[in-house]
Amino acid sequence: MLVFLVAAYGLSLWKENSFSKVLIVLCCAANIVYLFWRLLTTLPGNGLVNQIAGVILLATEWAGLLQMLVFYTLVWKPAKEHHVPLEELDRIPTVDLMIATYNEPVSVLKRTLAGCASIDYPRDRVKIYVCDDGDRAEVAELAQMFGACYVTRDQHVHAKAGNLNHALTQSQGEFIAIFDADMVPLKAFLTRTIGLFRNPDVAFVQTPQAFYNDDPYQYNTFSSDAIPNEQDFFMRTLQAGKARFNAVMFVGSNAIFRRSVLDAIGGFATGVITEDMATGMIIQAKGYKGLFVGDVLAMGLAPETWGDMLKQRDRWCRGNIQCTKKWNPLTLPGLSLMQRILYRMG
Structure with missing residues (x-):
C-alpha cells in the first residue's frame, strides 16, 4: 500500500494534469459501480415505509452522482484563454468605468478611484463615473478630485441594478466596466480585456474577484500564506470551466460589457437581489458570448x-x-443544455 501511495505521489508530481484526470475517471467509475450495486441488491423489500425510504435515499445518491459529474466536467480542463493586444484593433473604443456605491467609506472609494484613474488606457477614450445612491456631498467632492463624473438619481429603485441603469443614461461609452466600491482595478484591466471584444459576439468579459485582505478562514487559522481565499476556487477554477460552455457567471464587479448588448436586453436585470447572475444569463440566452x-x-x-x-x-x-423564479434556467429560451445545468446547479 505504501509503495502504491509513493508511486501515485510521484506520478502526480511528474504529470499532475494527466494523473488528476485518471483519478477523476476512476472516481466516476467507482461511484457508478457502487450505485448500480445499490440499485440491484440493496433496496429494501419488506414494508412500504422501508421501500419508500430506500428509493428516496437511492435517488439522492444518484443526484449526488450527477452533481459530481458536472463538477468534474468543469475541472477537467479550463477554457483556452486568448489575448488580443490593443494594437491589433482597428480603433481604440471608448470606455466608461462605473463605480457603484451606496454607503461605503470615502477612504475605500478613494482607493478604487485612484485605481481607475491609473488604468493604462488613452485618457481621451475613458471616463470614470461614481454612481452614488447615497447622495453624499463628500463623495461628490472625491469624484471631483479625481476628475470623475458624479451621478445620482431622484428615485432610488432597484438597488444596484437601478443605479447602474440610471448611469447608463448619463454616459456614452461603447463599453461599460463595472466595479464595486471596494474593488481597485489594476493598470492592465482594459489592455487585457478590451481586445477580446474584437469578436462581435462577445458581450462581456469577467475577471476574477480577488482580495488583498484575509478572509475569516485565513485569519482565524493564521493561514493566509498557506491556503487561498475561499472564493478563489469558484472565481478562478470553476469560472474557467464554465467558460468552455459559454456559462461564465457575471459576479457583479470586475467585468466589462458591450453597451449595445446591454441596451438590447434593457440594461441590468432588476427585480432580484443578484442582478449580476441574472444579467449574464439573459445575455447568454440571447446568443452572445461571455x-x-x-x-x-x-x-x-x-x-x-x-x-x-x-x-x-x-x-x-x-x-x-x-432568479430561478423569475428566469428559470431550465425553461429560459436560448440556453443550451449545459448552460441550463450549470445555472440551475450554481
Missing part, C-alpha cells in the same frame, strides 16, 4: 467576520432563488 480572463485585474475587500460572510451568502442564496 468570456473569462483568469488574470487578477482588480482586488478588493473580502468579508472579515463570520457575520459579514453569512450575510453575503444569505444574499446570494436568496437572490439565486429569486
Whole structure:
C-alpha cells in the first residue's frame, strides 16, 4: 500500500494534469459501480415505509452522482484563454468605468478611484463615473478630485441594478466596466480585456474577484500564506470551466460589457437581489458570448467576520432563488443544455 501511495505521489508530481484526470475517471467509475450495486441488491423489500425510504435515499445518491459529474466536467480542463493586444484593433473604443456605491467609506472609494484613474488606457477614450445612491456631498467632492463624473438619481429603485441603469443614461461609452466600491482595478484591466471584444459576439468579459485582505478562514487559522481565499476556487477554477460552455457567471464587479448588448436586453436585470447572475444569463440566452480572463485585474475587500460572510451568502442564496423564479434556467429560451445545468446547479 505504501509503495502504491509513493508511486501515485510521484506520478502526480511528474504529470499532475494527466494523473488528476485518471483519478477523476476512476472516481466516476467507482461511484457508478457502487450505485448500480445499490440499485440491484440493496433496496429494501419488506414494508412500504422501508421501500419508500430506500428509493428516496437511492435517488439522492444518484443526484449526488450527477452533481459530481458536472463538477468534474468543469475541472477537467479550463477554457483556452486568448489575448488580443490593443494594437491589433482597428480603433481604440471608448470606455466608461462605473463605480457603484451606496454607503461605503470615502477612504475605500478613494482607493478604487485612484485605481481607475491609473488604468493604462488613452485618457481621451475613458471616463470614470461614481454612481452614488447615497447622495453624499463628500463623495461628490472625491469624484471631483479625481476628475470623475458624479451621478445620482431622484428615485432610488432597484438597488444596484437601478443605479447602474440610471448611469447608463448619463454616459456614452461603447463599453461599460463595472466595479464595486471596494474593488481597485489594476493598470492592465482594459489592455487585457478590451481586445477580446474584437469578436462581435462577445458581450462581456469577467475577471476574477480577488482580495488583498484575509478572509475569516485565513485569519482565524493564521493561514493566509498557506491556503487561498475561499472564493478563489469558484472565481478562478470553476469560472474557467464554465467558460468552455459559454456559462461564465457575471459576479457583479470586475467585468466589462458591450453597451449595445446591454441596451438590447434593457440594461441590468432588476427585480432580484443578484442582478449580476441574472444579467449574464439573459445575455447568454440571447446568443452572445461571455468570456473569462483568469488574470487578477482588480482586488478588493473580502468579508472579515463570520457575520459579514453569512450575510453575503444569505444574499446570494436568496437572490439565486429569486432568479430561478423569475428566469428559470431550465425553461429560459436560448440556453443550451449545459448552460441550463450549470445555472440551475450554481
